Structure formats: C-alpha cells, structure tokens
Amino acid sequence: MKVDLLDTLRHQNPIVFNISNFVTVQDVANGLNALGASPIMSEEVAEAGEMVGLSSAVCLNLGAFTQTQVEQIRKVGEVANQQHKPLVIDPVAVGAVAYRKMVANNLLTHFHPDVIRGNAGEIAALADVDWQAKGIDAGEGTGDLVAIAQACAQKLNCVVILSGPTDVITDGTRVVKVLNGTPLFQVHVGSGDMLSSIVAAFCAVEPDYFEAAQTACLVFAAIGERVAQATPNLGAGSFSVQLMDGLQLTTTAQINAIAAHQ
Template identity: 45%
Template structure:
C-alpha cells in the first residue's frame, strides 16, 4: 500500500541529501530537491566524505561524469553510509557504454551495498548481464523483459531496482510496481533520470521502514509532476518544461498525487 503522506512528511522533515553527482545535472538535481522540501549537499571531496555521511540522511551516487577520484569518493561515502545504516542510491549512468564504466560499477558494488539502483533499461540490463544495445547514456533497445531483468537484479543484489521509462518499473524482486504516469518530455531533458534518483533518495531518507513503496511514491510524484506540466504546454517547449517541472514539484501535495496516481502491481509473488 502506498504511503502518499510521505510527500507532506518530507517537506516537514527536510532531509539532507548528499549527492556525488555529475557536472551536467548538479544544478537541476539540487533545485529539484529543494522543490520537494529536501536539502541538497553537493560534494565529492575525498577528505570530507566520511564526515558528510555522518550528517546526511541519504547518499546518492551518480556516475554521469565519472572519474577515478570521484569513484573513490563514492566508495568512501557509500561504505560509511552502510556502516551507519543510512540509505544509498546508485545511479549507474552509462553502465554499459564503456569498459571503464562497467568496471567502475563492479568495483563500487563490491564495496557498497545500495538500497536502490535507479537507471534506464540499458543501464539495469548491463549490470544484470542481459543482452541490450545501449546508446551512450540512453536506454537503447533490447528484446528482454524489463520487469524480469529488474527483478533478477534486485534478488541478486538484495536491493530495490527502479527502471525509468515510458512506464517506470520498481521492484524488490518479489513484488513489482508499474508507474504509468509521466510524459515523453522527460527524454528531452538532460538529467531527468538523475533527478528521479535524487528524489527517490529523499523519500527513502524519511521512510523509517525503508520500504519499496516509498520509492514508488517518489516515482509517482515525479512522473505526475512532469505529466501535469506537459498537459499545460501548447507546443513543444523543452525549456519551459524544465522550469515548470520545478514549480510543479514545489506545490504537489499528497492528496493530489493520490488522486492522480496510476500504479499497478505487475505480479503477486
């Protein structure tokens, strides 16, 4: 059962979200977190990673513009968050694009246990080992069952998996949800998926149960915000979508999200 009241609770609790993210999306990710009521902390300075993990409520690791120093910072922050029992979100941007990124994901997962891995179908398939043709950091194409791939990976790594797409898939391997709110505009906005991961992290931070449903609630809120903005645009307006998305995120409440949510269970395991 969804707990849409987390939307209002998050605004009251103002969780501190530590982001080790990429230079392309840092500004949008920070502003998006502020819009939903969270506080962003943007740092990848190795010397302060363990100290930041002490004060943060969640750590979000984003591999978008990855380098060796940043990978070291991610491992330090992630391991400390694990030790402290705080949630860790991994966004494996471009996981299947290059051998460097594949090896980086493997190294990261050998040291850090994520609470949630959020990515597009190509990224999740690359980590799971399924045959998939990705185009850079885009989802690409494949013939596999996205839900099944996500479920297999969730069980293998004992974590939640969220796959962004026309329909978002969120699973713990045993139960899976399909979020059918959204808009194609998200594919026109650089960093749309990255912000999704940040928002999921903020919701995990305020959910005492660290439940799969908190990730679903986060995904519904975000997808619905985009959907509501797109409904108001009378022509293709990518720049306006980006701006109005922040506005919509800042005013959504639990009642409206609950009324307009389109979520289905994909299985009954």
C-alpha cells in the same frame, strides 16, 4: 502507494548528500530543494564521514567520474553502509561503456546499495542481460523489463527501479509499475538524475525502501505529467522550468487525482 510521504518529506526537509555529475548537478540540487528536501554536494573525500553523518540519505551518481572521484564514491558508499544511511546508486551509461560497468561492478563489491535507479540499458547491463544501450539513454532491447529488473534486484540484493515510459519497481519478488509520466522527460538531460536523488529523499523519510522507491517514482512522474498537461506545446526549455515549479507546488491531492500504478 504512500503518496502522503510527500507531506512527511516536506515537513522533515531531510538532508540528502549527493555525489552528482558535473552535467546535471544544478538540476539535482534545485529539484531536491524544490520538492522539499535539503541537498548538499561535495567532491572532497576528506569530508566523506562528516557529509554522510549530517545527511539522512545518500545518492551516488556514476555519470561522469574521474579516478579521484571513484575513490570518493567508494569511501562515501562504505561510510553510508557503516552509518546505516540509505544509499541510492544511479549507474549512468553502464550499458554503453564497458569501463563504467567494470568500475560500477567493482564499487558494488565495496558497499551495498539500498536502491539502484537506472533506465533499461543500465539495469540490463548490471543484470548481465543482452541489451543495446545508447549512451546515457535506454537504447533498445527485446527482453522483458520486469524480468530484467527482478534479475538485477536478486543479483544485487536491493530494490531496483527500471525507469522509462513505465517505471518498474521491484525488490526482486514484488513488482509495482508506475504508469504516469510525459515524453518531455526524455528531452531534458537530468530527468533520471533528479529522480535518483528524489528516491534518496524518500528513503530518508520511509525505512521501507520498496515503498519509498515507488512513491518517489509516482510523485516525480505524476508531477511531470501534470506540468505537461497544463501547457499545450510545451518544449524542452519551458518544461524544465515548469517541472521545478511543479516539484515545489504540486500537492499530494493533485498527485492522487492522476496517479496511475499497478
């Protein structure tokens, strides 16, 4: 696990272009900025080419799109592929809303993502595995999470992150698990969206996207875990503030000291 990539990221300060959702856009911008990347957002399809051109990675969040925004997402995904910029997709709630799954599957015929990051309900839906997703949350299912993540990665020919209490990262064959984290991530809406954009930031500084994805998961989960451990009885509001501080101030040595992965 290349935790030192965090120092590279902070040194290079890569621009990450995000199409975010209106719910968590502030978390995504500030999370990236605190960690050491440079976020930029846009809702205008006419500037898609320039936006991708100035960025070192792109993250497309499918959390709350309109039909107009779907056109923008498709254009940005196509341009990212043409310009060979790393492309990360966050397929929010595709397991809970049939329309979203249809839109996501259609978008995936227009461009190829390098990494897909979702919870169990979302990754199961993209892999066409039976699962009871609950809105934006993972929901419940009985399937094997590693097998589901691998099936999704093989089907879509990309790296897949199936996040949750344990993050599963796979390229379809190789599998790494990140065991760090805190249940407080679940009481803050936007944890997953932040992680997806941070995955893109690591893809900007590491061309092996399987490596970039697992490092992003470890860095984010370990920082959350440290923050939770540092303050007893931390609640949802304080956690989100402390998490921002942690993203900015945590060192690679501190992450290595608690890193738990297989």
